[in-house]
Amino acid sequence: MGATIYRIVVRGELSQRYLPAFEGMTLATGDGQTAIIGPVIDQAHLHGLLDRVGDLGLELVSVNPAPVPASPAP
Amino acid sequence: MARHLDSLLPPARPTVGTSDPTSTDRADHDPGDPPGPPSPELLWFKLVPPTPRAGLIPRAGLQSLLEAGLEAKLCLLDAPAGSGKTTLLAQWSATAGGGRVAWVSLDEGDNDPTRMWLCVGEALRTVEPGVGTAALQALQRGSVDLQRVLPSLLNDLSKVGSPLVLVLDDYHLVTNGTCHETLSFFLDHLPPSVHVMLATRVDPPLPVARMRATGELKELRVADLQFTGEEAFALLNASMGLQLTAEDVERLMERTEGWPAGLYLAGLSLRGREDPSAFIAAFHGDNRHVADYLAADVLARQPSEVMAFLLRTSVLRRLSGPLCDAVLESAGSAGWLEELERSNLFLVPLDDRRQWYRYHRLFGELLRLELGSREPGLIPALHRRAVAWYRAAGDVDEAIHHATAAGEFGEAGALIASHWLAYWRRGRRATVARWLEELPEEAITADPPVAFVTAWISGASRQERERWLAVVEDATWAGGLPEGISSLAFGAALTRAAVLFDDVGGAVRAARRALELADPQPSPYWWMAQAALGQALYLSGRLSEARPPLEELIARVSAADQPYAVITALAVLSLLADDEDDQTATSLAARAVAIAEVQGLSAEPLCGIVHMAFGRALTRQGNLSQAEEQLEWALELFGIDGMAVHRAHVLLLLVAVYHGHGDLPGARALLQRARELIDQLADPGVLVALLEQSGRMLGSAPRRRIKGAAPLTDRELTVLRLLPTRLSTTEIGHELHVSVNTVRSQVQAVYRKLEVTTRADAVARARQLGLLPGSTQHGP
Numbered sequence: 001m002g003a004t005i006y007r008i009v010v011r012g013e014l015s016q017r018y019l020p021a022f023e024g025m026t027l028a029t030g031d032g033q034t035a036i037i038g039p040v041i042d043q044a045h046l047h048g049l050l051d052r053v054g055d056l057g058l059e060l061v062s063v064n065p066a067p068v069p070a071s072p073a074p
Numbered sequence: 075m076a077r078h079l080d081s082l083l084p085p086a087r088p089t090v091g092t093s094d095p096t097s098t099d100r101a102d103h104d105p106g107d108p109p110g111p112p113s114p115e116l117l118w119f120k121l122v123p124p125t126p127r128a129g130l131i132p133r134a135g136l137q138s139l140l141e142a143g144l145e146a147k148l149c150l151l152d153a154p155a156g157s158g159k160t161t162l163l164a165q166w167s168a169t170a171g172g173g174r175v176a177w178v179s180l181d182e183g184d185n186d187p188t189r190m191w192l193c194v195g196e197a198l199r200t201v202e203p204g205v206g207t208a209a210l211q212a213l214q215r216g217s218v219d220l221q222r223v224l225p226s227l228l229n230d231l232s233k234v235g236s237p238l239v240l241v242l243d244d245y246h247l248v249t250n251g252t253c254h255e256t257l258s259f260f261l262d263h264l265p266p267s268v269h270v271m272l273a274t275r276v277d278p279p280l281p282v283a284r285m286r287a288t289g290e291l292k293e294l295r296v297a298d299l300q301f302t303g304e305e306a307f308a309l310l311n312a313s314m315g316l317q318l319t320a321e322d323v324e325r326l327m328e329r330t331e332g333w334p335a336g337l338y339l340a341g342l343s344l345r346g347r348e349d350p351s352a353f354i355a356a357f358h359g360d361n362r363h364v365a366d367y368l369a370a371d372v373l374a375r376q377p378s379e380v381m382a383f384l385l386r387t388s389v390l391r392r393l394s395g396p397l398c399d400a401v402l403e404s405a406g407s408a409g410w411l412e413e414l415e416r417s418n419l420f421l422v423p424l425d426d427r428r429q430w431y432r433y434h435r436l437f438g439e440l441l442r443l444e445l446g447s448r449e450p451g452l453i454p455a456l457h458r459r460a461v462a463w464y465r466a467a468g469d470v471d472e473a474i475h476h477a478t479a480a481g482e483f484g485e486a487g488a489l490i491a492s493h494w495l496a497y498w499r500r501g502r503r504a505t506v507a508r509w510l511e512e513l514p515e516e517a518i519t520a521d522p523p524v525a526f527v528t529a530w531i532s533g534a535s536r537q538e539r540e541r542w543l544a545v546v547e548d549a550t551w552a553g554g555l556p557e558g559i560s561s562l563a564f565g566a567a568l569t570r571a572a573v574l575f576d577d578v579g580g581a582v583r584a585a586r587r588a589l590e591l592a593d594p595q596p597s598p599y600w601w602m603a604q605a606a607l608g609q610a611l612y613l614s615g616r617l618s619e620a621r622p623p624l625e626e627l628i629a630r631v632s633a634a635d636q637p638y639a640v641i642t643a644l645a646v647l648s649l650l651a652d653d654e655d656d657q658t659a660t661s662l663a664a665r666a667v668a669i670a671e672v673q674g675l676s677a678e679p680l681c682g683i684v685h686m687a688f689g690r691a692l693t694r695q696g697n698l699s700q701a702e703e704q705l706e707w708a709l710e711l712f713g714i715d716g717m718a719v720h721r722a723h724v725l726l727l728l729v730a731v732y733h734g735h736g737d738l739p740g741a742r743a744l745l746q747r748a749r750e751l752i753d754q755l756a757d758p759g760v761l762v763a764l765l766e767q768s769g770r771m772l773g774s775a776p777r778r779r780i781k782g783a784a785p786l787t788d789r790e791l792t793v794l795r796l797l798p799t800r801l802s803t804t805e806i807g808h809e810l811h812v813s814v815n816t817v818r819s820q821v822q823a824v825y826r827k828l829e830v831t832t833r834a835d836a837v838a839r840a841r842q843l844g845l846l847p848g849s850t851q852h853g854p
Contacts, residue, residue, distance in 0.1 A: 010363075011363070012361070012362060012363025012364060012366065013361045013362045013363060013366075014362070014363050014366050015362065015366050015370070016447070017366070017370070017443050017444060017446070017447040018366065018443060019447075020443065020446035020447065020450070021439075021443055021446075029361075031361075032361040034363070054154065054155060054246075054275050054276070055155060055435075055436075055439050056155070056365070056436070056439050056440070056443075057154055057155035057156040057333075057335060057365055057436045057439075058363065059154070
């Protein structure tokens with residue numbers, strides 16, 4: 001069972017000091033938004049990350065599994 | 075109040091080295107653990123509204139919205155972190171509340187129904203000292219049967235004349251389903267003079283849509299809580315002493331969108347700046363997150379000692395001078411705390427004496443982030459020092475939290491293994507479960523004594539239990555064990571014997587093995603194994619062998635010391651009582667139930683046999699409605715697949731109840747369910763014989779008259795009085811604060827005793843018998 005890469009977008013550009021709050025994820029900023037991107041093992045993990053978003057007073061914009069890269073050659 | 079508050083605390087722990095047989099310290103890991111319960115002052119401040127900071131701006135518009143909220147039953151303040159919910163409620167409670175506000179600051183530890191309602195009960199008593207006495211007594215004993223506790227509390231509240239407001243702050247920290255269900259029930263039955271205000275970051279799973287539709291709900295949401303331009307102007311200039319132009323304030327409003335925490339941080343950041351407009355312009359033109367930008371700036375502007383203090387103490391959930399001194403390994407923290415409060419830096423005082431504080435939740439998070447990026451290596455050490463302090467203060471719960479946070483899983487495990495039994499046997503299962511949840515699975519796997527606790531606690535799923543038992547049984551472990559556990563094999567055998575799974579013969583062998591492996595000195599665990607042996611022998615049909623170990627246990631052990639062992643023994647002895655000896659069966663089971671309630675074990679799955687035995691005894695006495703209640707309760711405790719033998723046993727006992735009701739189809743359906751379940755058991759033991767017996771019973775006609783019948787019980791009389799009305803069964807349940815099923819079985823009991831089959835006949839017969847007043851028509 002593999003993890004799914006998720007892309008959680010919040011409003012405002014976050015500095016890298018927020019990284020420890022989202023262990024195992026990377027932060028990509030631009031256009032007044034931050035994408036928190038990384039592998040999510042299961043729903044409990046995802047909800048945990050969303051709770052952190054709430055704890056930090058961040059405004060959630062979207063949550064999406066990252067698009068699967070073009071289908072691997074058979 | 076202090077007397078009651080003791081019960082909010084972890085159960086009293088025995089002193090190390092006394093003769094108290096419940097002492098379970100794992101001596102080699104846990105030498106210096108101080109005796110006695112933690113000091114009560116650690117928790118009383120949960121029931122006091124945070125003191126509003128000096129110089130807060132009055133938010134008149136919101137205050138009046140809150141006032142309007144009082145017209146409804148429930149007022150919901152539902153908005154993200156930093157919206158000023160707590161501040162607003164504290165301000166309102168200090169001014170308009172008029173001493174009629176019962177306040178609870180919820181925290182992670184309150185995600186446990188018993189504890190949450192203890193807090194609520196105590197909070198209500200700070201306003202109305204007379205209410206909730208009986209309810210609190212029950213809760214203090216650890217009773218988790220809230221459907222019984224809450225009606226008594228509600229009844230007390232209904233007698234309170236003047237309006238009263240219950241505030242539950244930080245309700246989003248509560249996620250336990252039973253907490254939500256019981257709060258729903260409480261709201262449904264709330265007397266008109268009582269109002270509830272909930273502050274939360276997420277919509278609670280309460281029937282809010284329904285309440286909204288019926289006008290019973292008022293809401294203040296994020297848009298309501300945002301600052302207006304005027305409020306922002308007053309905050310920054312009048313309250314924080316800045317001299318900003320209207321244009322500056324407007325830009326800040328734009329940038330923060332009126333987010334209270336953002337504006338407040340901006341104010342702190344602007345203090346003492348030469349050119350506020352330039353700072354505001356730079357901030358306005360920046361894309362960084364408001365809190366990120368400002369918090370970093372505010373911190374950077376503090377003297378380095380202040381910053382170090384803020385960052386390093388941010389690992390604490392609560393702060394006091396002595397605790398901070400210990401964590402910082404310095405002196406003078408009490409003075410620092412006062413100073414920080416004076417300069418309005420993030421601190422919320424928790425009491426008037428200024429002994430305990432906490433960080434504002436959002437700022438606390440920001441401080442921890444900063445600490446994580448500046449001094450990540452220091453964090454475990456800070457937590458370790460907090461562990462030492464909390465251990466010395468006797469607060470096991472906080473010590474375990476910090477040990478886990480420090481990554482000191484071995485120490486957390488040692489504390490859990492030493493203290494779980496004292497918590498568990500006082501009905502604090504949810505707290506033990508939380509400790510275990512916070513530990514990473516690998517840490518439990520690596521610590522077999524903790525795996526043993528997990529196997530014991532881990533609820534209804536057989537798979538889960540088996541998984542942890544496998545860890546315990548396969549382990550090679552050189553570390554210490556809790557006192558009274560001679561070996562891991564003993565712990566595993568004990569668990570198998572008590573849980574039984576689907577194999578009664580296996581349980582007998584496990585119990586015998588546990589007793590062989592046990593310490594020669596009878597410990598609490600030894601007696602638990604003895605009780606499990608008696609239970610397993612009974613279930614495997616070796617009735618005469620079962621009796622002696624249980625009788626010995628009852629004779630030698632006190633219920634206060636060994637509640638689990640004693641109630642199990644009493645319950646099995648009750649089940650063993652001869653057909654002729656209904657009196658003995660009832661009195662033994664009633665004793666067991668009473669002890670379970672006193673010790674807070676009446677909702678513990680491993681004690682479900684108590685309700686089973688009582689249900690059987692009540693059935694024999696002809697008290698079918700109560701019998702059914704007890705058996706349903708037992709059935710619920712035995713879960714879906716976890717304790718299959720017990721489950722099948724209860725089903726068979728319920729067959730007798732349905733038979734007694736005269737509900738033959740229902741009884742046959744139950745019998746079928748029991749048969750299917752028993753067919754799947756590896757060793758069903760005595761259940762095979764009981765199954766045949768039940769089958770034979772259903773072959774015969776139901777007894778027309780119940781033995782020793784049939785004056786109506788008080789409850790049945792109460793139901794009877796509502797029968798002439800047009801209330802439906804559901805409505806009667808509402809009226810009496812009991813479940814529909816209870817009403818249904820009580821109504822059935824009334825019909826049976828009156829020998830009627832319809833509601834109209836019951837009313838007519840009751841009037842004939844003088845149980846209801848003449849032919850007076852009762853209103854709908």
